[in-house]
Amino acid sequence: MVKRSYNQTPIKAQDPEVRSHNFNEVVLGYSLDEGRLEASRCLQCKNHPCMLHCPVMIDIPGFIKKIEDGDMDGARKIIAKYSNLGAICGRVCPQEKQCEMACTLGRSKKFEPVAIGKLERLVSDWDLDNPEPVKVIPHDKGRVAVVGSGPSGLTVAGDLAVKGYEVTVFEALSTPGGVLIYGIPEFRLPKATVKKEIDRIRDLGVKIETDVVIGKTITMSELVDDFDACYVGVGAGAPHFMSIPGTNLMGVYSSSEYLTRINLMHSYKFPTYDTPIEPAKQVVVIGGGNVAMDSARSAMRLGAENVSVIYRRSLEELPARIEEYHHSVEEGIQYHWLTNPVAYLGDENGQLTGVKCIKMELGEPDESGRRRPVPIAGSEFIIPATTAIEAIGQGANRVMLDTYPDLKTNKWGYVDANEETCATSVPGVFAGGDIVTGAATVILAMGAGKIAAKEIDEYITNKTAKKTSHSA
Amino acid sequence: MFKVTAYERLTTNEYQLWIDAPRIAARAKPGQFVIIRMDETGERIPLTICETNPKDGQIRIIFQVIGKSTAELAEFKTGSELLDVVGPLGTPTAIKNYGTVLLVGGGVGIAALYPTVKGLKQAGNRVITVLGAKSKDILILRDECAKYSDELILMTDDGSIGRKGLVTEAMEDVFNREQIDQAWAVGPGIMMRFCTQVATKHDVPVYVSLNPIMIDGTGMCGCCRVTVDNHIRFACVDGPEFLGAGVDWDSFMQRMRQYRVQEKQAFEQYEQLRQVQ
Numbered sequence: 001m002v003k004r005s006y007n008q009t010p011i012k013a014q015d016p017e018v019r020s021h022n023f024n025e026v027v028l029g030y031s032l033d034e035g036r037l038e039a040s041r042c043l044q045c046k047n048h049p050c051m052l053h054c055p056v057m058i059d060i061p062g063f064i065k066k067i068e069d070g071d072m073d074g075a076r077k078i079i080a081k082y083s084n085l086g087a088i089c090g091r092v093c094p095q096e097k098q099c100e101m102a103c104t105l106g107r108s109k110k111f112e113p114v115a116i117g118k119l120e121r122l123v124s125d126w127d128l129d130n131p132e133p134v135k136v137i138p139h140d141k142g143r144v145a146v147v148g149s150g151p152s153g154l155t156v157a158g159d160l161a162v163k164g165y166e167v168t169v170f171e172a173l174s175t176p177g178g179v180l181i182y183g184i185p186e187f188r189l190p191k192a193t194v195k196k197e198i199d200r201i202r203d204l205g206v207k208i209e210t211d212v213v214i215g216k217t218i219t220m221s222e223l224v225d226d227f228d229a230c231y232v233g234v235g236a237g238a239p240h241f242m243s244i245p246g247t248n249l250m251g252v253y254s255s256s257e258y259l260t261r262i263n264l265m266h267s268y269k270f271p272t273y274d275t276p277i278e279p280a281k282q283v284v285v286i287g288g289g290n291v292a293m294d295s296a297r298s299a300m301r302l303g304a305e306n307v308s309v310i311y312r313r314s315l316e317e318l319p320a321r322i323e324e325y326h327h328s329v330e331e332g333i334q335y336h337w338l339t340n341p342v343a344y345l346g347d348e349n350g351q352l353t354g355v356k357c358i359k360m361e362l363g364e365p366d367e368s369g370r371r372r373p374v375p376i377a378g379s380e381f382i383i384p385a386t387t388a389i390e391a392i393g394q395g396a397n398r399v400m401l402d403t404y405p406d407l408k409t410n411k412w413g414y415v416d417a418n419e420e421t422c423a424t425s426v427p428g429v430f431a432g433g434d435i436v437t438g439a440a441t442v443i444l445a446m447g448a449g450k451i452a453a454k455e456i457d458e459y460i461t462n463k464t465a466k467k468t469s470h471s472a
Numbered sequence: 473m474f475k476v477t478a479y480e481r482l483t484t485n486e487y488q489l490w491i492d493a494p495r496i497a498a499r500a501k502p503g504q505f506v507i508i509r510m511d512e513t514g515e516r517i518p519l520t521i522c523e524t525n526p527k528d529g530q531i532r533i534i535f536q537v538i539g540k541s542t543a544e545l546a547e548f549k550t551g552s553e554l555l556d557v558v559g560p561l562g563t564p565t566a567i568k569n570y571g572t573v574l575l576v577g578g579g580v581g582i583a584a585l586y587p588t589v590k591g592l593k594q595a596g597n598r599v600i601t602v603l604g605a606k607s608k609d610i611l612i613l614r615d616e617c618a619k620y621s622d623e624l625i626l627m628t629d630d631g632s633i634g635r636k637g638l639v640t641e642a643m644e645d646v647f648n649r650e651q652i653d654q655a656w657a658v659g660p661g662i663m664m665r666f667c668t669q670v671a672t673k674h675d676v677p678v679y680v681s682l683n684p685i686m687i688d689g690t691g692m693c694g695c696c697r698v699t700v701d702n703h704i705r706f707a708c709v710d711g712p713e714f715l716g717a718g719v720d721w722d723s724f725m726q727r728m729r730q731y732r733v734q735e736k737q738a739f740e741q742y743e744q745l746r747q748v749q
């Protein structure tokens with residue numbers, strides 16, 4: 001047997017010099033041979049700690065073994081049991097904090113963990129290119145409405161269609177996919193891949209109606225009356241603003257707006273596409289999560305002279321995926337650690353010219369256990385900027401909630417749902433994903449969808465049984 | 473796809489479409505709008521729902537050509553199809569019986585004002601309507617507003633119909649003459665700003681309809697933010713109507729100019745292409 005290499009099998013990626021000027025995918029994926037080589041590094045641990053740290057508990061050693069054996073069909077069949085969106089999760093899951101963090105190989109001296117996410121992507125991409133004929137089964141067990149077509153809603157829809165339900169997904173935007181379409185940029189998650197995954201869910205017989213805002217076009221009460229059960233997966237994309245002076249200057253964006261213009265509306269192809277975006281020159285991004293990285297790297301690709309990220313804590317606390325951080329540094333993005341903006345400065349036309357910042361130091365730990373950043377008096381300085389993008393977090397999407405007070409929310413404005421069952425205060429209405437947890441991850445949103453599909457099936461089955469026993 | 477069922481050119485630069493959109497027609501209330509996207513490469517443009525015909529599932533929109541997207545929309549004909557029409561968006565006008573109300577509309581803003589005129593009349597108000605335009609031939613919806621107004625005052629820049637002068641002059645006259653319980657002003661930013669000044673001087677609360685640049689129209693992007701009473705509000709969900717006295721007009725009008733360079737470029741390119749064709 002060949003000796004296991006310490007390091008993960010290298011993966012092809014676009015050169016930083018080249019990729020920082022285009023929106024094409026950065027990481028190019030393994031070939032089948034590279035995949036087999038990487039799969040052979042797996043120890044096939046009996047206690048499979050990796051699996052226990054995957055939110056949907058994919059049989060990781062199982063599918064990796066199949067790859068090693070060259071049995072891609074077997075590998076896809078295993079993943080399909082746990083996930084409907086493998087090509088997406090394999091790309092954007094925070095693997096290093098989940099499955100790969102627990103990997104036995106990675107925990108032994110000198111070894112890097114098995115590249116589980118990249119192997120999952122390999123299988124799922126292969127699966128999309130070599131689709132199996134779908135068996136459309138009769139949808140006669142009941143009718144379910146899903147509000148929102150993000151990863152959570154799509155998962156519920158796919159699972160329930162397979163179980164024999166007639167499912168309609170309602171989406172406010174013109175294109176289904178939620179954050180996968182309007183938020184996460186093309187260079188990390190190609191829209192063609194998302195589209196293929198969604199088409200597959202459609203092939204199962206799921207109906208997706210775009211341009212329907214529940215609460216406006218159709219009310220939630222109407223859905224509750226018309227369908228046997230509803231699932232609410234409306235996400236948490238509503239931008240917060242710091243509300244510092246100058247927020248209304250031209251050039252100041254929320255990350256939601258910036259990324260929506262680019263991803264959903266293709267403004268990087270203006271004027272072929274009609275939606276404009278300001279030319280990126282000197283760009284400052286505020287925040288330290290994935291959303292901040294995506295905004296900064298997008299600005300770079302729009303041709304910015306320089307892009308800097310200002311974050312009020314330090315690299316150690318950076319919430320973004322570490323791979324994304326490294327990619328961003330390779331692409332020339334600069335960081336101002338322990339820095340917070342205090343005001344936007346503008347010229348007489350109302351155009352942004354700079355961001356006034358203040359230096360911070362870490363003080364006592366706060367409720368979250370992280371040391372709280374406190375401003376250092378007199379340390380203000382100005383970063384010249386023509387564009388500033390606030391990526392400081394998002395809150396609940398409220399359009400539907402505001403028109404349906406029956407659905408109880410918690411003190412943060414998220415839907416109050418039982419995490420084990422996705423049940424809400426309204427019988428027959430289930431909820432999950434970001435609208436319950438607050439902004440989280442694709443895989444957690446998907447996991448909630450898995451649970452909800454099971455619970456909805458049970459709920460409708462019981463309801464139908466009761467009805468039949470009553471009428472008998 | 474959403475079919476255009478009737479097309480009409482109202483003035484040199486203003487057009488009217490009836491669109492087949494049954495769900496929107498069934499639910500739309502005065503003050504609400506739709507967002508339209510013509511095709512895959514199109515931008516999302518907000519337009520007020522001017523009227524509905526719930527029985528036939530139709531909505532009516534009136535728009536003015538000011539840039540590329542509206543120019544392209546003006547090329548649509550009966551039978552053409554729009555890729556996306558989503559709505560009814562925004563918070564409806566607070567229609568109720570206030571007593572005597574004054575409604576002021578300018579330019580294409582009259583299209584957005586008309587459903588409010590009608591709604592307030594049907595709610596039992598005494599309705600005084602002031603319409604303003606550059607000249608007679610571009611004054612839209614005159615007869616329809618007259619039908620739902622107890623008094624209709626017309627103001628034109630050139631005096632070609634009604635009185636010569638600005639809508640604010642007519643407002644002053646009405647305020648000096650009688651007690652107004654609630655006012656509305658819908659039109660260009662600058663007009664709404666001055667209407668707010670006049671109404672505030674006379675202690676009359678005035679609603680204005682803000683039309684900032686929008687994208688999603690569902691509160692998800694923050695592009696349409698306006699500052700009202702020192703708070704950031706999203707016009708697409710919290711508005712588009714706000715009490716004018718609290719609006720930070722400077723920043724509102726500034727943000728409307730954000731894409732001027734790109735809009736000009738897009739429009740010129742479009743015009744050139746059309747000439748070639």
Ligand SMILES: Cc1cc2nc3c(=O)[nH]c(=O)nc-3n(C[C@H](O)[C@H](O)[C@H](O)COP(=O)(O)OP(=O)(O)OC[C@H]3O[C@@H](n4cnc5c(N)ncnc54)[C@H](O)[C@@H]3O)c2cc1C
Pocket residue numbers: 092093094147148149150151152153170171172173176177178179180183184185212213214215233234235236237259290291294321397399400432433434435439440441442443445
């Ligand atoms: C820029 C960015 C980068 C990210 N990067 C990562 C990453 O690398 N890895 C990761 O795991 N996670 C990442 N996330 C987080 C992840 O995308 C979300 O946690 C996930 O998409 C949540 O899924 P969801 O189904 O709950 O909601 P969403 O994906 O938000 O979908 C909700 C959908 O509901 C629709 N909707 C809302 N209201 C209504 C209504 N009233 N009627 C009809 N439709 C409605 C919305 O338009 C939207 O399409 C990122 C998020 C962002 C914004």
Ligand SMILES: Cc1cc2nc3c(=O)[nH]c(=O)nc-3n(C[C@H](O)[C@H](O)[C@H](O)COP(=O)(O)OP(=O)(O)OC[C@H]3O[C@@H](n4cnc5c(N)ncnc54)[C@H](O)[C@@H]3O)c2cc1C
Pocket residue numbers: 505516517518519520521534535536537538539540541542543580583584682683684685686687712728729730731732735736739
């Ligand atoms: C709630 C709301 C209701 C509206 N109702 C009507 C209506 O009933 N009839 C009508 O003619 N117009 C209405 N508008 C304005 C209309 O949306 C714009 O005229 C249109 O988007 C301009 O597109 P364009 O490509 O032709 O012009 P552009 O070249 O894009 O823009 C020219 C100018 O129009 C303004 N503008 C651009 N994009 C937008 C946008 N998305 N939203 C608002 N203003 C914009 C800007 O000031 C810009 O400088 C409404 C706007 C809002 C927000």
Ligand code: SF4
Pocket residue numbers: 053054055056057058060089090093094095098099100116117120443
């Ligand atoms: S879904 Fe995410 S956590 Fe689970 S195996 Fe795949 S990459 Fe790892």
Ligand code: SF4
Pocket residue numbers: 041042043044045048049050051060061102103104105106114116
């Ligand atoms: S923990 Fe690592 S080495 Fe062990 S089975 Fe999982 S992937 Fe393979």
Ligand code: FES
Pocket residue numbers: 685686687688689690691692693694695696697706707708709
């Ligand atoms: S248009 Fe996006 S929040 Fe209003």
